[in-house]
Amino acid sequence: MRRTTRSNRLLHRAQSVIPGGVNSADRAFRDVARSPLFIRKASAAFLWDVDGNKFIDYSGARGQMLLGHANPGILKAIRTASKQGTNYAAPCELELRLAELISRVMPSVEMVRLVSSGTEAVMSAVRLARAFTSRPKIITFEGCYHGHADTVASRQPLLAAPQPHRKGTGIPDSFRVDHLVASFNDLGSVETLFREHPNAIAAVVVEPVAAHLGCIPPAPGFLEGVRALCAGSGALLIFDEVTTGFRVSLGGAQELYDVKPDLTVLGKILGGGLSIGAYGGRRDIMHAVAPTGPMEQTGSFSGNPLAMAAGLETLRIIMTHKLLYRRLEESSARLQALLQEECDRRGIRAHMNRVGSMWSLAFSSSPVTDYASATRIDTHRYAQFFNAMLEQGIYLPASPWETAFLSTAHTLRLLDRTRNAFRGVLQRF
Numbered sequence: 001m002r003r004t005t006r007s008n009r010l011l012h013r014a015q016s017v018i019p020g021g022v023n024s025a026d027r028a029f030r031d032v033a034r035s036p037l038f039i040r041k042a043s044a045a046f047l048w049d050v051d052g053n054k055f056i057d058y059s060g061a062r063g064q065m066l067l068g069h070a071n072p073g074i075l076k077a078i079r080t081a082s083k084q085g086t087n088y089a090a091p092c093e094l095e096l097r098l099a100e101l102i103s104r105v106m107p108s109v110e111m112v113r114l115v116s117s118g119t120e121a122v123m124s125a126v127r128l129a130r131a132f133t134s135r136p137k138i139i140t141f142e143g144c145y146h147g148h149a150d151t152v153a154s155r156q157p158l159l160a161a162p163q164p165h166r167k168g169t170g171i172p173d174s175f176r177v178d179h180l181v182a183s184f185n186d187l188g189s190v191e192t193l194f195r196e197h198p199n200a201i202a203a204v205v206v207e208p209v210a211a212h213l214g215c216i217p218p219a220p221g222f223l224e225g226v227r228a229l230c231a232g233s234g235a236l237l238i239f240d241e242v243t244t245g246f247r248v249s250l251g252g253a254q255e256l257y258d259v260k261p262d263l264t265v266l267g268k269i270l271g272g273g274l275s276i277g278a279y280g281g282r283r284d285i286m287h288a289v290a291p292t293g294p295m296e297q298t299g300s301f302s303g304n305p306l307a308m309a310a311g312l313e314t315l316r317i318i319m320t321h322k323l324l325y326r327r328l329e330e331s332s333a334r335l336q337a338l339l340q341e342e343c344d345r346r347g348i349r350a351h352m353n354r355v356g357s358m359w360s361l362a363f364s365s366s367p368v369t370d371y372a373s374a375t376r377i378d379t380h381r382y383a384q385f386f387n388a389m390l391e392q393g394i395y396l397p398a399s400p401w402e403t404a405f406l407s408t409a410h411t412l413r414l415l416d417r418t419r420n421a422f423r424g425v426l427q428r429f
């Protein structure tokens with residue numbers, strides 16, 4: 001058994017000053033029945049905990065680390081920027097350059113606002129949609145995650161944290177009135193809501209690849225259908241590309257699936273490991289944001305120069321390596337083949353979903369394609385699996401409903417090591 005004495009000790013101390021000892025509920029390892037590890041450092045594809053254990057990391061700071069941890073170019077960009085001060089809360093050239101670059105690689109984003117987190121960006125995009133359309137309601141999808149703002153969290157039955165069903169969540173019931181929920185990959189459910197609420201829906205907010213139900217790709221025609229329904233009814237289509245942006249391709253899921261949203265929300269990879277969020281889209285819609293329009297949005301850390309520098313360097317590296325996404329696809333496909341082969345060899349019922357370097361492994365009798373099938377995942381088995389893999393030095397997402405990620409730092413040698421660990425685990429399964 002790996003030693004976790006120091007982690008346990010720190011958790012114990014932390015629990016007296018931080019709720020649950022963690023600064024984000026998803027770090028508590030609730031779905032895998034164990035205590036979280038305290039991380040000491042991260043580099044390339046590796047994490048080290050405070051007890052000296054080293055892991056191959058497939059969590060990637062929840063998808064941020066496309067280029068691996070502590071990328072030297074990004075660290076240098078942050079160091080260089082920090083010599084000019086750490087924040088001005090005033091316009092700076094770095095934010096302009098990042099905005100121009102986003103607009104170039106994601107043509108639907110004609111104008112963009114840079115903020116400090118995905119949550120903040122989604123919250124702002126929804127307010128903007130309401131301001132622009134003068135309509136109150138939004139549609140999201142069961143089990144999809146868009147941050148914890150009341151507007152998008154009031155009805156969200158998140159499998160990894162199903163609190164919205166319980167009392168005492170702190171979200172007033174009034175939010176539920178204007179928050180409608182459809183089923184991911186079920187166009188009929190969206191049609192029904194549009195029919196039931198004519199001229200009332202401001203926006204449909206969707207993760208183009210559902211990354212919080214495992215990793216579920218959109219069914220053929222689903223995103224196109226939602227696009228058409230929005231266009232037909234005057235509602236805006238908001239793609240939450242906080243996870244998929246710069247991940248599934250440089251231009252995000254909208255490029256991969258060739259569907260153009262009205263507004264896009266970005267985060268994670270865009271910050272090169274520092275806090276960031278962004279929302280942008282059609283020029284006429286973005287003009288509704290203050291000071292050009294009435295939709296207020298401000299932020300002391302918006303356009304923070306360190307995050308801008310890290311984001312610029314991240315995009316520069318991605319754009320310099322022409323084969324980056326092809327290579328990531330190849331290594332991710334290889335990992336999928338290796339793991340699936342091991343499952344098949346042992347007759348283990350497991351389904352691996354994958355979109356580029358996003359993937360999930362579900363112990364389930366049927367493929368996971370929507371919310372209903374995601375509820376059928378054998379969570380107990382995943383917890384056993386997670387813990388056994390951790391023992392073997394592989395750090396996976398601590399929930400069967402969270403997506404795992406490869407980075408450019410995951411070499412073929414590491415994939416083979418992962419397969420060997422997997423084989424060892426399955427032998428005792």
Ligand SMILES: Cc1ncc(COP(=O)(O)O)c(C=O)c1O
Pocket residue numbers: 062116117118119120122145146147148207211240241242243267268276277
């Ligand atoms: C799709 C999606 N939207 C929004 C968010 C919230 O982003 P943040 O954690 O930066 O607030 C997340 C975070 O996991 C996400 O995956």
